[in-house]
Amino acid sequence: MAAALLQAAAGAGVARSPAVCVQSGYKQSLNVHSYHVTFPGNIATPSFSLASSCKSREFSWSGVNGESSHHKNGRLNAITEVAETSGTVLRLENCTSADVQSSSSSSRSISKESSRSFEGVTTEEELLNGVRYETEVKGLHPRASAGMLELYYNYRDAVIKSGVENALDIAVKVMATVLDRVILQFEEPFTFPSYHKRMVEPYDYYTFGQNYIRPLIDFRNSFLGNTAIFDQIESQLKQGHNVFLFANHQTEADPAVMALLLESSHPYLAENLTYIAGDRVVLDPFCKPFSMGRNLLCVYSKKHINDVPELAEMKRRANTRTLREMTALLKKGGQLIWIAPSGGRDRPDPETDEWRPAEFDASSVENMRRLLSHMPVSGHMYPLALLCHDIMPPPRQVEKELGERRIIGYHGVGMVVAPELNFDELTAGTTSKEEARDKFSQCVWEIVNEQYSVLNRATHGGEGLQASSQSTQLTQPWFDGQPSSP
Structure with missing residues (x-):
């Protein structure tokens, strides 16, 4: 019976990504030789490799295109947190085991109230300047900013098509809050529990x-x-x-x-x-x-x-x-x-x-x-x-x-x-x-x-x-x- 119900849970979902669905409140202990994070075709940044040792609890990034490598100590918490901020796809290589251990601690909210870049935005020019600032000053990936702009223009055109009064003002107001919340997901990714x-x-x-x-x-x-x-x-x-x-x-x-x-x-x-x-x-x-x-x-x-x-x-x-x-x-x-x-x-x-x-x-x-x-x-x-x-x-x-x-x-x-x-x-x-x-x-x-x-x-x-x-x-x-x- 349990196996049949598990099959039902798997079959009833609606998504297709092979990336890991991180469960808040769980930590993953990985015994791996290495794993590889690859970006999808619409992300220009090349791939990274990450060597991990559960015994030493150290892992190191290695990048390309002049990006510096660095070491970071600490337990690897929820492997998609490494990948999800850039919308990446996670692929494990030479994985020998992966156990999920429950933890009583779980953060239900992100610490920042706002990204600040879109506070007080009332015009399209101000909104576009906010995206530009996130990209040029704060280092938002150009592909992500391009996605934001495409989302805004498509949304704006759809709302204008409605014919309602002050449609542009509505589109700018709504999209300012949307882009603000999206930016926070790049800065402090939220992880969902089961x-x-x-x-x-x-x-x-x-x-x-x-x-x-x-x-x-x-x-x-x-x-x-x-x-x-x-x-x-x-x-x-x-x-x-x-x-x-x-x-x-x-x-x-x-x-x-x-x-x-x-x-x-x-x-x-x-x-x-x-x-x-x-x-x-x-x-x-x-x-x-x-x-x-x-x-x-x-x-x-x-x-x-x-x-x-x-x-x-x-x-x-x-x-x-x-x-x-x-x-x-x-x-x-x-x-x-x-x-x-x-x-x-x-x-x-x-x-x-x-x-x-x-x-x-x-x-x-x-x-x-x-x-x-x-x-x-x-x-x-x-x-x-x-x-x-x-x-x-x-x-x-x-x-x-x-x-x-x-x-x-x-x-x-x-x-x-x-x-x-x-x-x-x-x-x-x-x-x-x-x-x-x-x-x-x-x-x-x-x-x-x-x-x-x-x-x-x-x-x-x-x-x-x-x-x-x-x-x-x-x-x-x-x-x-x-x-x-x-």
Whole structure:
């Protein structure tokens, strides 16, 4: 049973990077001959090597292009902290063992309140000067600064496209806070534990993420489906029951989009959602500030667990820790957990260019279902369809390395939850556990596809609320009290 559940945890993740998902509160004792840090193709800096000796607890860097080598004493804490500040990919060579030891100490916040470079920024010129200062004076890698500029210009253009008054001022204000938080991740990288609770103090990363995505959503062309079912879910949670949402996954912005669609009618759900998240969103410095504002269970996707064979065992151990955290949460009850059984983001069909939910992994669905059923409190499962790919579409091809280009758009979005799933009813007539498993997963995926089609007709087909069907009632609750733009 434990092995099956571990497989589920690995399969439910959403990321693809082979880098290590550092767990806050753990230290890694490495017995290695050497290991090698390589930069992805979009990082110009050459590779480094690092010789390590656990006995002497010394390690030395060796660089190239005139960079000086230096020695540093101390225990190697969380090997990705060496790599993640530049969005690098970690590859171990000649590794003989790697044990993760638990530690009671865990830092939940970064020490700096601000990077200072973007304080008081009110104009585009001031913002660009802040990026220039970070690069020329403080030594920010040119590739990182180029990524910041690209992010700003794409975001600015998307917000201006919305047609709202003072769009440029909004874009500058929001992006000043975003770049400030990204800079801090290069200066003092935050490490995520297996279970991360959203951070709202001393800095409110939850509101920060909401304010970033809000100007990108065309609320006039956005829809929330089946609010009565969301009412039911909220009631179940408040009774101490657990709820799993089996959903498709489209963008890095999914958590913020979901929370924004729920905040007017179901703020309790928006704030208490826990997302099963992969290593990309907790390692990429451009993603991490937004992830810090969400409740996360961090896993490695089963699709990519063997991308770097030397790291496969470490990833499995990390998934085991996360599984323990999830089990402890579910035993307490009252948990709302979002799961993407596809193990990654949706992509458009290469021939038709049409988007649809990616196929679900049957073992992931089944093992999560079994986990829920073994808890001492009641559990419920719901299909959920999400459409938001125009906001921040992923690369057309799956990328293993960090540092992907971020295209940003202004568009309508939508989310629909379908009626509660009944395993026995959906698998009636099956003659084996394997057949029941596959049929249930297929049924869940088909329901998500059906709801997704309704959202697609509403947002892309121009049907709006008229796209509602007998099983899907679309609404726009934010027009009764939609928060204003930042």
